[in-house]
Each structure stands twice: as structure tokens, then as C-alpha cells.
Amino acid sequence: AQSVTQPDIHITVSEGASLELRCNYSYGATPYLFWYVQSPGQGLQLLLKYFSGDTLVQGIKGFEAEFKRSQSSFNLRKPSVHWSDAAEYFCAVDRGSTLGRLYFGRGTQLTVWP
Amino acid sequence: EAQVTQNPRYLITVTGKKLTVTCSQNMNHEYMSWYRQDPGLGLRQIYYSMNVEVTDKGDVPEGYKVSRKEKRNFPLILESPSPNQTSLYFCASSQSEGATDTQYFGPGTRLTVL
Numbered sequence: 001a002q003s004v005t006q007p008d009i010h011i012t013v014s015e016g017a018s019l020e021l022r023c024n025y026s027y028g029a030t031p032y033l034f035w036y037v038q039s040p041g042q043g044l045q046l047l048l049k050y051f052s053g054d055t056l057v058q059g060i061k062g063f064e065a066e067f068k069r070s071q072s073s074f075n076l077r078k079p080s081v082h083w084s085d086a087a088e089y090f091c092a093v094d095r096g097s098t099l100g101r102l103y104f105g106r107g108t109q110l111t112v113w114p
Numbered sequence: 115e116a117q118v119t120q121n122p123r124y125l126i127t128v129t130g131k132k133l134t135v136t137c138s139q140n141m142n143h144e145y146m147s148w149y150r151q152d153p154g155l156g157l158r159q160i161y162y163s164m165n166v167e168v169t170d171k172g173d174v175p176e177g178y179k180v181s182r183k184e185k186r187n188f189p190l191i192l193e194s195p196s197p198n199q200t201s202l203y204f205c206a207s208s209q210s211e212g213a214t215d216t217q218y219f220g221p222g223t224r225l226t227v228l
Binding site for chain 2: 041044045051092094102105
């Protein structure tokens with residue numbers, strides 16, 4: 001069963017537009033939540049993470065994400081997208097008892113129009 | 115510079131020909147793991163290691179072997195590769211298996227098995 005769901009396979013936005021990438025998880029307890037970005041030919045880079053506390057977390061490159069327990073969601077946002085943000089984005093969870101194993105969503109490919 | 119390196123970056127081979135993909139980290143991390151990335155499936159963990167001489171299976175270990183004789187190295191071995199092992203492989207490392215420790219990913223190895 002899919003534990004982490006990213007419903008959008010591909011999103012296209014214009015440069016300067018706002019962005020929201022969706023992520024839902026299906027665990028009963030609150031897991032540890034992550035967003036990674038993968039640029040073409042590159043490895044994965046951590047954008048931000050949520051463990052506890054403030055449900056709005058800030059990350060690198062101007063990204064933020066909000067954890068909503070009632071919706072089991074951890075959506076990634078950016079108010080103004082730059083052409084360099086074009087990449088694939090992965091949501092991931094660590095259930096806290098899986099010995100470091102991250103469970104990834106299938107990814108969302110972001111295209112940015114100039 | 116702190117990094118995880120993988121070699122080779124690209125490999126085309128034939129069914130049954132043993133191969134090894136190397137992974138090395140220079141951060142003195144205890145935890146290392148291997149993932150494979152397939153379209154529409156995100157990343158799935160193959161094997162992990164919590165320290166030297168301590169390894170265990172992840173979610174998709176069939177057809178793979180690993181070893182951890184030194185802290186910095188964690189090679190992935192395919193004794194008899196098959197076409198269904200054609201994939202993009204990532205090595206990752208972190209200070210420990212704890213969810214609060216950021217995992218750092220290598221640049222990936224794209225393997226094609228003919």
C-alpha cells in the first residue's frame with residue numbers, strides 16, 4: 001500500500017507564480033516528514049523537515065511546508081517560483097521505528113515556463 | 115567538502131555479469147543505505163548499515179548484496195544482474211539511523227542491464 005502519496009505527477013507553472021506541491025501520508029501516528037529536491041543528474045537535496053512543534057517549517061531556497069495533522073498532509077509551497085526551481089520533488093516520511101528508512105512518494109516533476 | 119560519492123555514475127552491462135557499485139562518504143557517518151529509484155515508484159530502500167559489519171535488508175533486497183568493512187564505504191553488489199535491476203541507484207549516509215539526522219545522498223548511478 002502506498003504510504004506516501006504525491007497526487008501530482010507533473011506540474012507546470014510560470015516563473016514568478018506561486019507553487020504548492022501536495023503530499024499525504026497514511027500512517028496513524030505523526031511521522032517525521034521531509035521534502036527533497038532532485039535536479040537533473042543530481043542526487044537528492046533536503047529542502048526542509050518537520051519533526052514536531054510549529055507546523056509551518058521554513059526550508060532552503062525560499063520553500064516552506066505546512067503540516068496538517070487533520071488532513072495527514074505536508075504540502076510544499078513557494079510564493080514565487082524561479083526558473084532554477086525546475087526539478088523533481090519528493091516527499092518522504094520516517095515512521096520513527098524503521099531504522100532510518102525513508103519512505104518516498106513517487107515524486108512531482110516541476111516545469112517552470114519563462 | 116562533505117559528500118557522498120558513487121562510482122560509476124553510469125553503467126551498461128549484460129545479464130549475469132557480476133558488478134559492484136561503490137559508495138563512499140567523508141563525514142564519518144555511521145548509517146549508510148542504498149535506494150533504487152524507478153519511475154512512478156519513488157525511492158525504495160535496498161539495504162542499510164548502522165555501522166561497520168552491521169547490515170540488514172530494506173524493502174527490496176532481492177538480488178543484491180552489501181558489505182560494510184570500513185565506516186566510509188558501503189558497496190552494492192549485484193552477483194547476477196537481471197534486466198529488472200535496471201534502475202537509478204542512490205547511496206545515502208547520516209550520522210545515525212535516527213530520524214532527526216539528515217540523510218545525505220550521492221549523485222546516483224544509472225544502471226542498465228541488457
